[in-house]
Amino acid sequence: MKLIKAIIKPFKLEDVKDALSEIGVVGMTVMEVKGFGRQKGHTEIYRGSEYTVDFLPKTQLEIVVDESIVEQAVDVIIKTANTGKIGDGKVFVIPVETAVRIRTGETDSEAL
Amino acid sequence: MKLIKAIIKPFKLEDVKDALSEIGVVGMTVMEVKGFGRQKGHTEIYRGSEYTVDFLPKTQLEIVVDESIVEQAVDVIIKTANTGKIGDGKVFVIPVETAVRIRTGETDSEAL
Amino acid sequence: MKLIKAIIKPFKLEDVKDALSEIGVVGMTVMEVKGFGRQKGHTEIYRGSEYTVDFLPKTQLEIVVDESIVEQAVDVIIKTANTGKIGDGKVFVIPVETAVRIRTGETDSEAL
Amino acid sequence: MILRFCLKSVFAIFTLALMPAIASAAGHESSALNSGDTAWMLTATVLVLFMTLPGLALFYGGLVRSRNVLSVLMHCFAVACLASVLWVVCLYSLAFSDGNAWIGNLDHMFLKGITVGELNGGTFPETIFIMFQMTFAIITPGLIVGAFVERMKFSAILLFTTLWLILVYAPVCHWVWSGNGWMFNNGTIDLAGGIVVHATAGISALILAKMLGPRTDFPKRIRPPHHPAMVMIGASMLWVGWFGFNAGSQVAANEAAGMTMLVTHISAAVASLTWMVVEWLKTGKPGLVGIVTGMVAGLATITPASGAVGPMGAVCIGFLAGIVCYFACGFVKNKLGIDDSLDVFAVHGVGGIMGTILVAVFGVAAFGGLSDHAIGAQLFTQAKGVGVTVVWSGVATIIIVYICKAVTGLRVTQEVEYTGLDQEEHGETSYNFE
């Protein structure tokens, strides 16, 4: 199993979620994060003074999936989250050794 | 060392934390997340219109532990966080290569 | 590639970010978390009653970097985030198998 | 109504509050300043401004997504400032100078000819009357904000508001509340703005929402209110401010103001509970946003009638407001499919129109009312007033929207809409909690 960690633009969340559902990914965990990268932060100007906002709001998805569909899932995310503009985000894949469903104690593939 | 990532119902946090303390797990990092899974979101109704809330509030714990107590820790989490109802959450185990305590520079087991 | 997960004191964020930039780390994802560890929570007193606050506000950085600079990056974080006081936080290193830049589809080192 | 009530007040005060000796001298005293009335009108003016800033702004701001809350506050604030300036420039003159039955003249542009000592034909200074009425011209376009949140261009909003105040608000205000207005003179009852405020805003909101088109993803993925507590704070401020709105429209601190306050409050309370119960029955849960919406419906509905009905009439009006407006919300969004986002038409439009009609019934003595009209004839008068106002507001709004489309464009781009107006249109972020 792998953990797919995807950092995307916040307004793409719904689209990505729907697209993943379509390929059978039924679970994910989402968090609001702040991103720093090539896409530089902006300045906000208040009363004639500039304030640098280094971090941009991003949304991070964490999805644990079976080996077998990792690639497909990553593809779907990339396709759906893409706007072609800087700051679209990243997808990372990380190994997972065990998964357990708390409710039933089922493990691994069955836990997802 | 392993990273245990547990997604649980928010009101179980205190219980899980206490149970982990009892088995000697003295550190963890917690974040509020939004979950999507089998437990379907609910609808909120405002002024006669339905609003679908797809994501449910969940709490995610991240705990890095020594190999030796991974299993025990996972067991404790599962037992404590269980309510038997859908949406109880998941536990994932992820390999960790290094751990360092910032204050002292101690590494690995000693850093925990 | 590795995922460096650093849990630090919130007011150290800017310094760490700047220090990392200096060694060429140009991307990271940041989230507000609550920490539990050796540094015990505090009590807040309202109207003569004590309230125990177990969890302390921490900031977590997630940075995916090339194998080659992991060590340097970890060092920089440790040095910058250090205050010498309890609760300075931890750095964990976790293996990453793939990285993709959503905008271009570039992978691995090129995606960072 | 206001001027008429003024005259009444003058008499009331001289008959009741002062002694016979004065009353006999009342002939040349009729425009004497009464400090009690003046104190109340100063206060009422403050209260009505408070309704918009920050009341209405918060009520609306809490209902949108967190990425658009500042834009809503900005709309309300900028509209308030704009309306104030326009009021001074020409609106007051258009609305309240003599002119003809349809519109005032431009004699008082830039408040020309207003002196500090002049009374408003009643018992308090003209300057306060100007201010009091200005607060109505502030809140009315403010109400329309609810129709276009989360998607309309800021420049378009400013242009729309300017034209709307001139083409819709000023004339209708003149019709109903100026001594020369045709509704004023045909006996239309509208104490505090069922027609002038709520009907005009409600209809224009509906049409603007339709022409603007719904928020992208409406109705599938629209988000619940981001901050119901903010909605409740705003609503509470509307409630307390509304006493200035209605009881202030009696333009005196007198018996009529007292009864107006009482019936206003009763309608609000009854409508709140009614809405709550309906929601409880329909959805299984009584919600905070629901109960406060019921409150607004109750207040909007009693507004035109609050000078003419008694406590029991207020109970009936509140009850009807709670039920009818509840279902109107669902009807507009789900049946008509119009994204009148914050239900301006369903709550204010429907409420204001309903109250304007109902006053013909509950205003008569048989129903505990204080007016002496004949139900049938008055029903006709009221309906005519509403009808003409609806048509006028509707047609004018359509024209104004076309002008805005041509001059500024109406909507932000979809990307701006997604990222949020706060960031894109105003360069600010709403909640920077770290």
Add this chain to the structure above:
Amino acid sequence: MILRFCLKSVFAIFTLALMPAIASAAGHESSALNSGDTAWMLTATVLVLFMTLPGLALFYGGLVRSRNVLSVLMHCFAVACLASVLWVVCLYSLAFSDGNAWIGNLDHMFLKGITVGELNGGTFPETIFIMFQMTFAIITPGLIVGAFVERMKFSAILLFTTLWLILVYAPVCHWVWSGNGWMFNNGTIDLAGGIVVHATAGISALILAKMLGPRTDFPKRIRPPHHPAMVMIGASMLWVGWFGFNAGSQVAANEAAGMTMLVTHISAAVASLTWMVVEWLKTGKPGLVGIVTGMVAGLATITPASGAVGPMGAVCIGFLAGIVCYFACGFVKNKLGIDDSLDVFAVHGVGGIMGTILVAVFGVAAFGGLSDHAIGAQLFTQAKGVGVTVVWSGVATIIIVYICKAVTGLRVTQEVEYTGLDQEEHGETSYNFE
């Protein structure tokens, strides 16, 4: 007290504000409307409503967990609406119609017989007196909300409030403020509700909290206030609104109202600083929630005394309020182990009772007071009033709680309590920041 002060006011006004010629004719003029008094009473009514909506609601809402904040706002709002309707239905009649020394009659049910022109036996319309007093009947059960937050069923709250208003509030209000009431006639001093409002609410809160049981995890895992800024906003609204509460209870815009405003303010300021200093000494840090709680304590304590003490009396009362209520909070929660969650008893109950007793002392001229009673006798009168009220409120509350237990059940399930009342009871989420 109010009616008594009314009469005083009438005289004050005629003697001071008008000329001899009128005074001589005062016999049949005694019920003439005074527009200044009317203006102030309209305003005071607005201020007292503002205390509850949104003042008290925010003060309480900020103190609970974020998952229950909407439920608290809902409690306050629904209670306000319910009290308003009940006031019209029967409470006003029970409290203020003649009846006997213990309770009014039902002559004015549904406000039967109230006409627009009627004055309240004083100088402003009866309708405003009805409204003004209604706002007291709104805030009193609102105060009790603090005792049962985060765990009581919404249906039980509505039932409790209904019964409590009828069985406790209406009679005690009649005893103290109606011309026929036994405390009114035995010279008990309670200008604005130390007995009627704070003692009744405080005692009932304590007993309800005890019978309801503590929040699960009390006191071990109870969370700090989720939003101290919200607490402060609410508290500030309480402060400004309290001028309507106390100075409004003089039922005239006169000298007495001025002094009442002054001593009210002084007590609030002194109590705030006192609490702050005590907290600073005890915990090492002066907190925001603390200082504003001190303010509420100072205001509750001066309430019954605010018509009878002078500035120096207010300083003493404020000082005592700050200290005594501070320690009372800890005592109830830690020593008695009662989860009177938001310290209704310790702040309002203790404060109101203390002020009711202290007025016997600080009200006399020797202490700069304005009253001419004998300390000893008055102490007895005041204590008797408090004692009877405490017993009556306590017993009635016990009975009402049993009724609620039987009819609706009292508490939500533990799961609902954990998930939060906002979601479970009202179907809403408080902060949807994305």
Add this chain to the structure above:
Amino acid sequence: MILRFCLKSVFAIFTLALMPAIASAAGHESSALNSGDTAWMLTATVLVLFMTLPGLALFYGGLVRSRNVLSVLMHCFAVACLASVLWVVCLYSLAFSDGNAWIGNLDHMFLKGITVGELNGGTFPETIFIMFQMTFAIITPGLIVGAFVERMKFSAILLFTTLWLILVYAPVCHWVWSGNGWMFNNGTIDLAGGIVVHATAGISALILAKMLGPRTDFPKRIRPPHHPAMVMIGASMLWVGWFGFNAGSQVAANEAAGMTMLVTHISAAVASLTWMVVEWLKTGKPGLVGIVTGMVAGLATITPASGAVGPMGAVCIGFLAGIVCYFACGFVKNKLGIDDSLDVFAVHGVGGIMGTILVAVFGVAAFGGLSDHAIGAQLFTQAKGVGVTVVWSGVATIIIVYICKAVTGLRVTQEVEYTGLDQEEHGETSYNFE
């Protein structure tokens, strides 16, 4: 000015509102209580307190980082309580008892000699005058809070405020508004505090900010306002409250109060729009924080002039306020490099001083004003008043800061500054959302 206007008011009321018969008897009646004036002054007092609590507190609180918001609210609240107590102890006596041209005496310490029946030489009770003026003494040091947020020690703030009120506020207030004051008697125009409130606070803020030093990381890493909606709520409360501030300073519910309200409002609206447009042109985006700052600038600037200018004068003043204060903000922070964190000097200081000068121009009839002074001479009088005040405030502030440095120390440590004052100084956390 106030007392002078009092006398005017008395005459106005007797001439206009009452009948000849009374006017002739006015000789010994001149201190009769007028219930309408009293009602308005009670209300105005409430409004001005509302400006500080919670208005100003929120306006400032929303502008800082989330880790310091509670500390700002605490500063405003504690300063308000402290100023209230000091007012009773000695400030009122120093400011308003006879004394000499420079300072009052101590005859009324602890409000000695104030009786309930005494009028303020005008038409309402002295007690209300004490309260009304107290609210000015509350808000003025409150304004200074904006200069030192996020870094000053709480104990130092309390000490600074105490000394500042005694050494700066009390004397300047005496100069301008006491019947014996030298500016009062040389005809300086300052209706509601361009000199007394805004110039003193603005200058002292600038100097304190300079001496305290900037926030660590200023200007590089300073954070944008953490909660612009909170800023807007506070600003709106300032707007509505300002009517009490300015129109209340006419100390009567009369024609002058009406005109004052009108010009106050116009200036606020025009300044808001002006600022918005300037910001739009300069940065490409019209922001919420900007427009409400423009509003405050417009209000501060019209404050001294609001009793003397007409509507067109108000338009000009508002326009200048919007432009000049906008650029002043950037000038202080970027050119002078002083971290006057929330722009107290640029908005209040510059605005108040500018208004005090401009009234000499726009107050004359040629510009639609109501005053009959000669522009040149009046310009000199106004400038002299401002000049002396600036020097006095500046020097006194420097001395006070040295005292504070010695007694309590000025700043928190850098670690405390980083962690936030909420946690470190007050032991609280602002937003506990879970």
